[in-house]
Amino acid sequence: xxxxxxxxxxxxxxxxxxxxxxxxxxxxxxxxxxxxxxxxxxxxxxxxxxxxxxxxxxxxxxxxxxxxxxxxxxxxxxxxxxxxxxxxxxxxxxxxxxxxxxxxxxxxxxxxxxxxxxxxxxxxxxxxxxxxxxxxxxxxxxxxxxxxxxxxxxxxxxxxxxxxxxxxxxxxxxxxxxxxxxxxxxxxxxxxxxxxxxxxxxxxxxxxxxxxxxxxxxxxxxxxxxxxxxxxxxxxxxxxxxxxxxxxxxxxxxxxxxxxxxxxxxxxxxxxxxxxxxxxxxxxxxxxxxxxxxxxxxxxxxxxxxxxxxxxxxxxxxxxxxxxxxxxxxxxxxxxxxxxxxxxxxxxxxxxxxxxxxxxxxxxxxxxxxxxxxxxxxxxxxxxxxxxxxxxxxxxxxxxxxxxxxxxxxxxxxxxxxxxxxxxxxxxxxxxxxxxxxxxxxxxxxxxxxxxxxxxxxxxxxxxxxxxxxxxxxxxxxxxxxxxxxxxxxxxxxxxxxxxxxxxx
Amino acid sequence: xxxxxxxxxxxxxxxxxxxxxxxxxxxxxxxxxxxxxxxxxxxxxxxxxxxxxxxxxxxxxxxxxxxxxxxxxxxxxxxxxxxxxxxxxxxxxxxxxxxxxxxxxxxxxxxxxxxxxxxxxxxxxxxxxxxxxxxxxxxxxxxxxxxxxxxxxxxxxxxxxxxxxxxxxxxxxxxxxxxxxxxxxxxxxxxxxxxxxxxxxxxxxxxxxxxxxxxxxxxxxxxxxxxxxxxxxxxxxxxxxxxxxxxxxxxxxxxxxxxxxxxxxxxxxxxxxxxxxxxxxxxxxxxxxxxxxxxxxxxxxxxxxxxxxxxxxxxxxxxxx
Numbered sequence: 013x014x015x016x017x018x019x020x021x022x023x024x025x026x027x028x029x030x031x032x033x034x035x036x037x038x039x040x041x042x043x044x045x046x047x048x049x050x051x052x053x054x055x056x057x058x059x060x061x062x063x064x065x066x067x068x069x070x071x072x073x074x075x076x077x078x079x080x081x082x083x084x085x086x087x088x089x090x091x092x093x094x095x096x097x098x099x100x101x102x103x104x105x106x107x108x109x110x111x112x113x114x115x116x117x118x119x120x121x122x123x124x125x126x127x128x129x130x131x132x133x134x135x136x137x138x139x140x141x142x143x144x145x146x147x148x149x150x151x152x153x154x155x156x157x158x159x160x161x162x163x164x165x166x167x168x169x170x171x172x173x174x175x176x177x178x179x180x181x182x183x184x185x186x187x188x189x190x191x192x193x194x195x196x197x198x199x200x201x202x203x204x205x206x207x208x209x210x211x212x213x214x215x216x217x218x219x220x221x222x223x224x225x226x227x228x229x230x231x232x233x234x235x236x237x238x239x240x241x242x243x244x245x246x247x248x249x250x251x252x253x254x255x256x257x258x259x260x261x262x263x264x265x266x267x268x269x270x271x272x273x274x275x276x277x278x279x280x281x282x283x284x285x286x287x288x289x290x291x292x293x294x295x296x297x298x299x300x301x302x303x304x305x306x307x308x309x310x311x312x313x314x315x316x317x318x319x320x321x322x323x324x325x326x327x328x329x330x331x332x333x334x335x336x337x338x339x340x341x342x343x344x345x346x347x348x349x350x351x352x353x354x355x356x357x358x359x360x361x362x363x364x365x366x367x368x369x370x371x372x373x374x375x376x377x378x379x380x381x382x383x384x385x386x387x388x389x390x391x392x393x394x395x396x397x398x399x400x401x402x403x404x405x406x407x408x409x410x411x412x413x414x415x416x417x418x419x420x421x422x423x424x425x426x427x428x429x430x431x432x433x434x435x436x437x438x439x440x441x442x443x444x445x446x447x448x449x450x451x452x453x454x455x456x457x458x459x460x461x462x463x464x465x466x467x468x469x470x471x472x473x474x475x476x477x478x479x480x481x482x483x484x485x486x487x488x489x490x491x492x493x494x495x496x497x498x499x500x501x502x503x504x505x506x507x508x509x510x511x512x513x514x515x516x517x
Numbered sequence: 518x519x520x521x522x523x524x525x526x527x528x529x530x531x532x533x534x535x536x537x538x539x540x541x542x543x544x545x546x547x548x549x550x551x552x553x554x555x556x557x558x559x560x561x562x563x564x565x566x567x568x569x570x571x572x573x574x575x576x577x578x579x580x581x582x583x584x585x586x587x588x589x590x591x592x593x594x595x596x597x598x599x600x601x602x603x604x605x606x607x608x609x610x611x612x613x614x615x616x617x618x619x620x621x622x623x624x625x626x627x628x629x630x631x632x633x634x635x636x637x638x639x640x641x642x643x644x645x646x647x648x649x650x651x652x653x654x655x656x657x658x659x660x661x662x663x664x665x666x667x668x669x670x671x672x673x674x675x676x677x678x679x680x681x682x683x684x685x686x687x688x689x690x691x692x693x694x695x696x697x698x699x700x701x702x703x704x705x706x707x708x709x710x711x712x713x714x715x716x717x718x719x720x721x722x723x724x725x726x727x728x729x730x731x732x733x734x735x736x737x738x739x740x741x742x743x744x745x746x747x748x749x750x751x752x753x754x755x756x757x758x759x760x761x762x763x764x765x766x767x768x769x770x771x772x773x774x775x776x777x778x779x780x781x782x783x784x785x786x787x788x789x790x791x792x793x794x795x796x797x798x799x800x801x802x803x804x805x806x807x808x809x810x811x812x813x814x815x816x817x818x819x820x821x822x823x824x825x826x827x828x829x830x831x832x833x834x835x836x837x838x
Contacts, residue, residue, distance in 0.1 A: 061686075065791055066602070066609060066613075066783065066788055066791060067601045067602050067791070067795065068602075069602050069603075069604075074602075074603070076557065076559075076601070151569075151570075151573055153557060153558070153559070153562075153570075154558055154559065154561060154562030154563065154566040154567070154570075155559065155561055155562075157566065161563070219688075219689035219690055220689060221687075221689040221690070222602070222604070223783050224687055224689065224783065225686070225687065225688055225689050226689065227688065227689055245688070247686055248783075249684055249686075249781045250778065250781065250783075250787065250791075251778045251779060251781065253779065254683070254684045254778070254779055254780065254781045255684075257671060257675060257683035257684055258683055258684040258686065258781075260676075260683070261675055261679060261682060261683045261684075263682055263683065263684055263686055264686070412794070413794055414556060414794035414795065414796075415550065415551065415794075417551075417555060417556070417558075417559055417560045418549075418550060418551025418552070418555040418556045418796055419550040419551030419552075419555050420551075420555050420558065420560070420562075420567060422550060422551070423560070431560055432560075433560075433561065441561075443561075
């Protein structure tokens, strides 16, 4: 349609100058029309760019990039989503409710009526059950398998077209969060993902070229609130600087995955706005001290390291304010996060005292880091500086992109290393094996009969991690995006959601 | 040696080189810390899941076995499937090659034109004003890193005087070949990078020819103007120049990573760096093999052309910068 064509600014080659002039003419008359009528924001094309890359795939179960999930989330309707503000902690999608049995051993999912796939068939409990089993059946990447680690999917059943019954492997209080963390609805029996694969989300795939671009068109048969955009074009621009250039020039309307420095540069530029995802959608960035490494077995050394780090300086100097100060405990912003914990402050004197008491003044340590999260290497550089300031002989080992986690056993064996966890609730994502007392408390937090007992256990676990945990978590890192001011309605979750985005011509 | 026999020997040598290259590349990717299963699993997988991914990708088998299996496939034209995406390696390599060529072909054409005209002009009047000016400029260009050339071009033509798009964005179903306006800046950036060295080689070759007794004899016999330049100097300086151009072209094909990254041209070079980061051995193998084969082919074509052009048999030509 005319509006969408006119939105395509920027491509001004020798051959397209005439076209551009013609469009400029059209756009003038269009504005004149609009002055007489109330401005509507229906329709239009949103062009959004992500890092993407040639590993892009429509199979979101095996898609390692943010772009794969953003696209999948627009094409396949979610079963439900995390929503810390909702009564159940989740917002429902094609599943309209999840009931938990009194003894926490079974979950009953009710499937919404009136949801159809693009091939015209109705979405039933068989499809929901298959969607839950798909990560295992279709060899999905580990992060998609959270449900299968906690629920007995082989024993799960669909007794009628609108009911799914899921038995838990052990009493489980946070099953809703697990089911709603990243599960999308696909049709029973789906084994491959192509543009023609039946889907039930707000958009359908009109064209897909991996590592290049995806063209999405509005699905008028979508069961939920209808999107206003006609089309969304998701583009892959691997380099961050190139993404910024494309936005500045108007080749795209929205870019994701900015570095804090790029965000700082773009802020205040006319016609552009910078947005940061809100809590809880910020990644937990940590520096893990390996307890097998002798000095770190002493809790005084761990505490000294935590006290040595100047968190406010990291938030200001590395993230230019686009980050949330951390308190060495994960899942900031989620329902069970313990806000009553005292915020750890920067205390160099106490850090020196503790190191002295432990007999570790002047100890040597190497911090291993890689550019796996925006600002991670810069944060590690400041952590090393802070440690030097309290008398630790600290050095930095910086790895190439992608190398930090490539050899995981080697990563685990490092004495002191950077890492991160994407935004997710604490208890179901806790990795046991470091502190048995914490593991036991988390187990209670996930299975105690009353909500109060569960919350108390969770807070006790967090208290222990705060006191003697082996992770320094100076900041929580949000996703930073930038857009033309014509764009609105983008939900900045862990990944942006464009389902209700609008664009003014 | 007869030309056809000489070519046959060169082709056999090229095949042996390719085989050796595939072993070296496989070994080099193997010894890098970590593997594709580690990259795909990320930091949040359980040990069992990690192991299952390794088995599914076939990484639990010995390296030699995987190499031989890949080699058997490659001989039959099957370059295998990418570990990161499960897609056909031949398809990925083909698409990246087409993209790389869309920028490389115009860049080489610019280099040939510019370096040809200016190199000949400078070589004819060695030490003249144009020669001195070009020497300085080309030395400057050779000494300027690719990213700086590209960044200056971006600043000038997309920010100060915004007449060209900053990033090569192509809609699905279209190819970069259909968009000259998207190709122009990256091609100019590549051409500026490769122009300096080629022009200096050509200039040296022309200057060398001008100084030969053969050229002097022609001049004394009254050969002048275009006939002298084209028929005497260029015809004799062409052989080493063609060699220089083929070496430069082969280098630009896989070595344009900076330009490909900054202008978002997903070509062979940037794909190779990503494949290494993903420890995607079949894709690394496929890309290196194709890059190696094209390089050897270009060098062979260069050698054959030079041999056909070289009218005076092997001479002591030693073009120097």
